Amino acid sequence: xxxxxxxxxxxxxxxxxxxxxxxxxxxxxxxxxxxxxxxxxxxxxxxxxxxxxxxxxxxxxxxxxxxxxxxxxxxxxxxxxxxxxxxxxxxxxxxxxxxxxxxxxxxxxxxxxxxxxxxxxxxxxxxxxxxxxxxxxxxxxxxxxxxx
Numbered sequence: 744x745x746x747x748x749x750x751x752x753x754x755x756x757x758x759x760x761x762x763x764x765x766x767x768x769x770x771x772x773x774x775x776x777x778x779x780x781x782x783x784x785x786x787x788x789x790x791x792x793x794x795x796x797x798x799x800x801x802x803x804x805x806x807x808x809x810x811x812x813x814x815x816x817x818x819x820x821x822x823x824x825x826x827x828x829x830x831x832x833x834x835x836x837x838x839x840x841x842x843x844x845x846x847x848x849x850x851x852x853x854x855x856x857x858x859x860x861x862x863x864x865x866x867x868x869x870x871x872x873x874x875x876x877x878x879x880x881x882x883x884x885x886x887x888x889x890x891x
């Protein structure tokens with residue numbers, strides 16, 4: 744397995760981009776390829792990065808993240824998106840991504856690694872706990888400010 748960081752600004756030229764988008768769409772089905780690419784371009788301008796793991800020619804998993812600083816955490820990596828291709832789960836791709844994120848965070852001087860996970864994603868929660876994550880908080884949201 745090999746881990747690859749999509750480099751900005753050349754990421755659109757990556758031959759792996761279509762497969763990376765297809766894997767991300769498994770987590771974010773509210774997008775299509777075009778709208779997902781547009782959203783990624785917007786977020787890249789704000790520091791978003793994409794890393795993915797391949798075995799041979801197959802993209803096994805993808806993570807989108809930012810290096811950030813917060814009063815609560817100090818310098819940390821926040822993982823916005825983490826998904827293993829549904830046909831390649833439990834084959835080590837997720838382990839590989841988490842280890843890469845830990846290593847990258849250390850190289851960037853980060854002291855913490857954070858992510859949120861939907862309450863219904865029980866298999867993902869088991870995976871995160873096995874990876875050493877703690878359930879540290881409840882995430883609250885108002886998802887329709889226009890309706891307020």
